[in-house]
Amino acid sequence: MQYWLMKSEPDVYSIDDLERDRNEIWDGVRNYQARNFLKSMTVGDIAFFYHSNTKPPGIAGLMKISEEMVVDPTQFDQSNKYYDPKSTPDAPRWHTVTVTYIKTFAHHISLDELKKNFSPDDLQVVKRGNRLSVMPITEDVAKQILILAKS
DNA sequence: GCCAACGTTGGC
């Protein structure tokens, strides 16, 4: 079992949307490093839902991976902004996961608070200029984040 | 294979 942090802009898709939908394909990731992390996820992994490009940015809640190695359907949809003409159904380029809602934190953990508690080496999301939208988190850091969420 | 130009992310 592994822990992850996954970013989404709440204007596009928020933890409230996931609470409503319960399950959702995490589509639209078009960065190879992030995709490789998505491909290494397994059912039962826990992910922190991070709200990016909002005020304030931070961790909003928890979800779990409920389906692994899902072919991202948007890559074949010409009307979708994530359409990839180089991808074919026989050899899809973009795999992702289905996530399932677990909970929303009563107090979102802001990026400021994360910076106070973690070094960039321990938690990549606090690193200036970091643009990776999916990243692994150690069990130790995950447990500390869960404690922060209760305070 | 180098690298300049370009596009995107995301904090501020």
Place this chain on the structure above:
DNA sequence: GCCAACGTTGGC
């Protein structure tokens, strides 16, 4: 809205 950081593209 600005712009730093950095990934991607494409000419050579």
